[in-house]
Amino acid sequence: MFTSILIANRGEIACRVIKTAKRMGIRTIAVYSDADANALHVKMADEAVHIGGSAARDSYLSIDKIVAACKQTGAQAVHPGYGFLSENAAFPAALEAAGIIFVGPPVKAIEAMGDKITSKKLAAAAGVSTVPGHMGLIADAEEAVIISRQIGYPVMIKASAGGGGKGMRIAWTDAEAREGFERSKSEAASSFGDDRIFIEKFVTEPRHIEIQLIGDQHGNVLWLNERECSIQRRNQKVIEEAPSPFLDAATRKAMGEQSVALAKAVGYTSAGTVEFIVDKDRNFYFLEMNTRLQVEHPVTELITGLDLVELMFLAAAGEKLPITQADVGINGWAIESRLYAEDPYRNFLPSTGRLTHYSPPAEERTPERIVRNDTGVYEGGEISTFYDPMIAKLCTWAPSRTEAIDAMAVALDQFEVEGVGNNIPFLSAVMDQERFRSGRLTTGYIAEEFPEGFSGTKLPDAVLTHLAALACCSAYALETRGFADGSTLNMHNETNARAVLIGDRRWDFAVRADGIEYWLTDTDGKKVLVESGWRPGFSLASARVDGELHHVRIDRLTSGWRMRYRGADLIARVLLPRAADLMPLMPVKVPPDMSRFLLCPMPGQVVRIDVAEGDIVEDGQPLAIVEAMKMENVLKAEKRARVKTIRVKPGAVLAVDEVILEFEGI
Numbered sequence: 001m002f003t004s005i006l007i008a009n010r011g012e013i014a015c016r017v018i019k020t021a022k023r024m025g026i027r028t029i030a031v032y033s034d035a036d037a038n039a040l041h042v043k044m045a046d047e048a049v050h051i052g053g054s055a056a057r058d059s060y061l062s063i064d065k066i067v068a069a070c071k072q073t074g075a076q077a078v079h080p081g082y083g084f085l086s087e088n089a090a091f092p093a094a095l096e097a098a099g100i101i102f103v104g105p106p107v108k109a110i111e112a113m114g115d116k117i118t119s120k121k122l123a124a125a126a127g128v129s130t131v132p133g134h135m136g137l138i139a140d141a142e143e144a145v146i147i148s149r150q151i152g153y154p155v156m157i158k159a160s161a162g163g164g165g166k167g168m169r170i171a172w173t174d175a176e177a178r179e180g181f182e183r184s185k186s187e188a189a190s191s192f193g194d195d196r197i198f199i200e201k202f203v204t205e206p207r208h209i210e211i212q213l214i215g216d217q218h219g220n221v222l223w224l225n226e227r228e229c230s231i232q233r234r235n236q237k238v239i240e241e242a243p244s245p246f247l248d249a250a251t252r253k254a255m256g257e258q259s260v261a262l263a264k265a266v267g268y269t270s271a272g273t274v275e276f277i278v279d280k281d282r283n284f285y286f287l288e289m290n291t292r293l294q295v296e297h298p299v300t301e302l303i304t305g306l307d308l309v310e311l312m313f314l315a316a317a318g319e320k321l322p323i324t325q326a327d328v329g330i331n332g333w334a335i336e337s338r339l340y341a342e343d344p345y346r347n348f349l350p351s352t353g354r355l356t357h358y359s360p361p362a363e364e365r366t367p368e369r370i371v372r373n374d375t376g377v378y379e380g381g382e383i384s385t386f387y388d389p390m391i392a393k394l395c396t397w398a399p400s401r402t403e404a405i406d407a408m409a410v411a412l413d414q415f416e417v418e419g420v421g422n423n424i425p426f427l428s429a430v431m432d433q434e435r436f437r438s439g440r441l442t443t444g445y446i447a448e449e450f451p452e453g454f455s456g457t458k459l460p461d462a463v464l465t466h467l468a469a470l471a472c473c474s475a476y477a478l479e480t481r482g483f484a485d486g487s488t489l490n491m492h493n494e495t496n497a498r499a500v501l502i503g504d505r506r507w508d509f510a511v512r513a514d515g516i517e518y519w520l521t522d523t524d525g526k527k528v529l530v531e532s533g534w535r536p537g538f539s540l541a542s543a544r545v546d547g548e549l550h551h552v553r554i555d556r557l558t559s560g561w562r563m564r565y566r567g568a569d570l571i572a573r574v575l576l577p578r579a580a581d582l583m584p585l586m587p588v589k590v591p592p593d594m595s596r597f598l599l600c601p602m603p604g605q606v607v608r609i610d611v612a613e614g615d616i617v618e619d620g621q622p623l624a625i626v627e628a629m630k631m632e633n634v635l636k637a638e639k640r641a642r643v644k645t646i647r648v649k650p651g652a653v654l655a656v657d658e659v660i661l662e663f664e665g666i
Contacts, residue, residue: 001024001026001313001314001317001319002026002076002077002101002313002316002317003025003026003027003076004026004027004028004029004073004074004075004076004077005017005021005026005027005028005029005075005076005077005078005079005103005313006029006030006031006049006066006069006070006073006075006077006078006079007021007028007029007030007031007041007045007078007079007081008031008060008066008078008079008080008081008084008085008091009041009060009079009080009081009082009083009084009086010031010032010033010036010039010041010060010081010376010387011039011041011376011377011387011388011390012374012375012376012377012390012392012393013081013082013083013293013295013374013376014030014041014045014081014376015040015041015044015374015375015376016309016374017079017081017309018030018041018044018045019044020307020309020310020313021079021309021313023310024310024313026313027046027047028044028045028046028047029045029046029047029048029049029069029070029073029075030042030044030045030047030048030049031048031049031050031051031059031060031065031066031069032048032049032050032051032059033050033051033052033053033054033055033056033058033059033060033386034050034052034053034054034059035054035382035384035386035387036054036384037050038381039376039381040375040376040377040378040381041376047073049069049072049073051065051066051068051069052065054384054386055386056084056386056387060084060085061084061085063085063088063090063091063094064094066078066085066091067094067095067098067100070095070098070100071098075100076100076101077100077101077102077103077313077316077317078095078100078101078102078103079103079104079309079312079313080102080103080104080292081292081293082292082293082294082295083388086104086291086292086293087110087114087290087291087292088110088114089107089110089111089114092104092106092107092110093107101316101317102316103270103312103313103316104270104271104291104292104312104316105215105268105269105270105272105291106267106268106269108266108267109263109266109267109268109269109291110291112266113266113268113272113288113289113290113291114161114291115160115161116158116159116160116161116198116288117135117136117137117160117196117198119288119289120133120135120200120286121135122262122265122266123262123286123289124286125265126258126261126262126265127258127261128258128259128261128262128274128286129258129276129283129284129285129286130285130286131200131201131203131277131285131286131287132151132200132201133151133155133156133198133199133200133201134147134150134151134198134199134200135198136198137196137197137198138181138197138198138199140181141177141178141181141182142178144157144177144178144180144181144197144199145174145177145178145181147199148171148174148177148199149174151199151200151201152201153171153172153173153177154170154171154172154201154202154204155170155171155177155199155200155201155202156168156169156170156171156199156200156201156202157169157170157171157177157180157181157184157197157199158184158197158198158199158200159184159185159187159188159191159192159194159195159196159197160188160194160196160197160198161188161192161193161194161196166187166188166191166192166631167184167185167187167188167191167192167197168184168235169181169183169184170202177199179622179634181197183632183634184197185197186607186632187631187632190627203277203279203285204279205279205280205442205444206230206277206278206279206442206443206444207228207230207244207246207277207278207279207441207442207443208228208229208230208232208237208275208276208277208278208287208443209226209227209228209229209230209244209246209247209255209275209276209278209284210226210227210229210273210274210275210276210294211223211224211225211226211255211256211259211273211274211276212224212225212226212227212271212273212294212297212300212308213259213260213263213268213271213272213273213274214270214271214272214308214311214312214315214321215263215268215269215270215272215315215321216269216314216315216319216320216321217269217315217318218320219264220320220321220324221260221263221264221268222260222321222323222324222325222328223255223256223257223259223260223325223328224300224304224306224308224328225242225243225252225256225300225303225304225328225330226242226243226244226247226252226255226256227240227241227242227243227244227294227296227299227300228240228241228242228243228244228245228246228441229275229296230441230442230443230445231430231436231441231445231446232443232445232446233348233446234348234631237295237296237338238337238338238340238423238427238446239335239336239337239338239427239430240296240299240335240336240338241299241333241334241335241336241401241404242299242300242302242303242330242333242334243303243330243333245401245439245441246278246282246439246441247278247282248282251278251282251284254284255274255276255284258274258286259274262274262286262289263289268291269315270312270315270316271292271293271294271297271308271311271312272289272290272291272292273289273290273294274286274288274289275287275288275289275290293308293309293312295338295393296336296393298334298336298372298374298393298395299334299335299336299395300334302332302334302370302372302395302397303330303331303332303333303334303397304328304329304330304331305331306323332397332398332399332400332404333397333398333399333400333401333403333404334370334395334396334397334404335395335396335397335404335405335407335408336393336394336395337393337394337395337408337412337427338390338393338423339390339391339392339393339394339415339417339422339423339424339427340389340390340391340422340423341353341383341389341390341391341420341421341422342389342421342422342423343421344421344423344425344426344454345421345425345453345454345455345456346421346601346602347453347601348423348426348454349421349601349602349628349633349656350385350389350602350603350604350628350629351383351389351420351421351422351602351603351656352382352383352384352385352389352420352603353382353383353419353420354380354381354382354383354419354420355377355378355379355380355381355382355383355391355417355418355419355420356379356380356418356419357379357416357417357418357419357539358377358378358379358380358381358391358416358417358418358419359379359415359416359539359540360373360375360392360394360414360415360416361373361394361410361411361414361415362414368398368399368403369396369397369398369403369407370395370396370397370398371394371395371396371407371411372394372395372396372397373392373393373394373395374392374393374395375391375392375393376390376392377391377392383420385603385604385628385629387629388629389629391417391420391422392415394408394411394412394415396408396411401439402437405431405436405437408431409428409431409432409566410551412424412427412428412431413428413550413551413552413553413565413566414540414542414551416539416540416553418539425454425456425457425564425567425568425569426454426567428457428565428566428567429454429456429457429566429567430449431566432457432566432567433449435449456567456568456569457566457567457568458568459565459566459568463550463565463566464502464505465507465528466528466545466546466548466550467502467550467552467563467565467570467572468500468502468505468507468509468572469500469507469509469518469520469528469530469545470530470532470534470541470543470545470550470552470554470563471500471502471554471560471561471563471572471574472498472500472507472509472511472518472520472574473511473513473518473520473530473532473534473543474532474534474541474554474561474574475498475560475561475574476496476498476511476513476518477513477532477534477535477536478536478556480513481535481536496510496511496512497509497510497576497577498510498511498574498575498576498577499574499575499576499577499579499580500572500573500574500575501560501572501573501575501580501583502570502571502572502573503570506580507522508522508523508577509521509522509528516531516532516533517529517530517531518530518531518532528545528546529544529545529546529547530543530544530545531543531544531545532544534554536556538554539553539554539555540552540553540554541553541554550565551565552564552565553565557571559573559574559575559579560572560573560574560575561574595638595639595663596641596662596663596664597659597660597661597662597663598623598624598635598637598659598660598661598662598663599657599658599659599660600626600654600655600656600657600658600659600660601626601633601635601656601657602626602628602633602656603628603653603654603655603656604626604627604628604633604653604654605626605627605628605651605652605653605654606624606625606626606648606649606650606651606652606653606654606660607624607625607626607627607632607650608624608625608650609623609624609646609648609649609650609660609661610622610623610624610625611623611624611643611646611661612643612646613643613644613645613646614642614643615642615643616640616641616642616643616666617637617640617641617642617643617663618637618640619637619638619639619640620636620637621636621637622634622635622636623635623636623637623660623661624660624661626654626660635660640666641663641664641665641666642663642664642665642666643661643662643663644661644662644663644664645661645662646660646661647659647660647661647662648660648661
């Protein structure tokens with residue numbers, strides 16, 4: 001076994017690899033860019049080497065700089081993580097030439113599987129089920145339209161060297177095929193340096209299910225069960241679980257055995273994942289093979305008890321796998337939620353900035369529940385525009401799927417992130433949806449369940465009443481803080497009656513407190529018991545209301561609270577009854593009309609402006625393209641109008657809500 005390893009990556013995956021290496025007594029070496037000088041993975045490693053500028057091409061994508069860092073530090077091996085150089089065959093080739101061990105598959109396997117066109121041909125030859133499609137090179141958008149017609153819409157347009165949702169589009173019409181080809185080709189060129197595109201049939205009502213593999217250099221390849229990855233947005237996985245709630249034992253075995261056959265056909269070693277599209281009748285089709293450790297690997301670890309990074313280390317060192325296929329089982333259920341710095345209320349647009357508050361739920365491991373949080377950030381750290389906006393991967397395990405989902409819902413309630421927009425409300429909302437809890441998933445889940453985008457959730461009346469009671473008690477605790485006997489204040493020297501307003505709902509309570517117990521009586525004489533240890537300054541209130549435990553993020557506002565719980569973001573005003581009576585008479589501030597402007601929806605760079613001043617544009621017409629987090633976002637007109645003024649030029653770097661152009665009526 002090697003005694004030192006350099007992790008050619010950043011963020012949570014670098015931290016994840018470092019943890020296993022340290023447990024095994026292996027010296028860890030981090031690399032970092034200008035933007036990552038104070039990153040968590042740099043602090044965790046035994047040694048760190050600066051390798052260049054903030055842009056990935058100047059640092060994490062530079063093979064020469066990483067090889068030089070290995071030589072400088074005496075690193076005997078390199079783990080590539082995921083993304084960046086992990087599936088670039090030139091990287092392990094350069095390491096091999098320098099006498100450095102690559103913790104991953106052989107160069108030939110990466111070359112064979114990394115090219116999606118070649119991999120589909122090899123998969124078919126190995127007896128793996130494949131989707132109908134065109135595997136040859138496509139010259140231009142017009143040829144893409146012709147091929148799409150021949151295959152039959154809908155089709156999936158994909159970059160041959162793609163991954164992570166980049167360079168992928170679904171087309172239902174000629175126009176979408178033409179635009180999808182151009183966007184996929186452009187994204188592929190900028191993200192992978194390879195703009196080759198192929199087209200295949202898009203399976204309707206599909207599930208995305210993948211098989212985890214591990215192989216050694218002695219011809220052993222094992223399949224470690226499956227992961228369900230159907231909850232996706234823009235072809236990027238958001239929620240994963242293991243096992244799949246859909247597969248039966250026979251289908252699982254067939255998918256596993258076909259995956260092993262493909263791996264053996266290309267001499268595969270190390271960890272790898274074979275991805276399949278599965279239709280409603282459990283027919284499965286090869287999608288691609290990822291020749292690296294997947295983002296979602298923790299759910300496999302949680303149901304098998306294996307450490308995939310450790311197995312990768314052993315395989316890279318030439319050792320035999322310490323397990324056989326018969327040793328691989330399924331124990332319980334695991335869920336993973338990817339926490340991203342993105343605003344779910346603005347169509348999940350990327351958010352950047354400093355984490356002013358970061359407090360994840362406590363990690364725990366008991367026979368009944370496991371909570372695991374893989375992260376690469378910390379409070380005070382920054383989410384940069386240069387890299388993937390992932391904040392953390394929150395995982396829960398429990399003996400059953402329902403229990404694992406319940407554990408995830410609670411863990412999300414307890415997760416506090418401030419300073420950047422984040423998708424915790426959305427993840428929480430999904431956990432409570434009946435469709436998700438019953439396992440009726442497809443890759444179209446998000447589009448089908450949130451057709452108008454995410455705007456928060458509507459909580460049941462009973463839960464709203466509990467939140468109103470908690471808001472009332474918290475106001476009482478705030479007003480009586482520091483007094484041995486809160487009755488001396490008597491809530492502004494009036495009765496202890498308070499009204500709580502949430503939206504158009506009103507609750508009237510009389511409050512009596514005894515330590516952490518609060519007895520609330522409503523106007524009908526019904527009593528509510530709130531047991532809350534919340535104190536002023538706490539941002540998370542953990543309280544039992546009539547025996548039901550809630551973890552609510554709570555922030556003080558004038559005359560009330562901002563309360564966030566299970567995907568809902570509410571304002572609860574706590575007032576004297578007379579003041580509450582007058583609230584309907586108060587004027588409501590109307591936000592300014594910004595419909596005559598095209599605003600930049602996320603921090604990003606203008607790639608192209610598709611209109612000129614004076615042009616008349618139609619509803620749905622592309623106006624501009626903004627690149628953010630390596631994804632090209634097409635901004636379209638929402639109504640017919642004339643372009644009055646264009647405020648920016650291609651290449652401009654814009655902030656959120658910065659004006660791109662102004663319209664005038666026609």
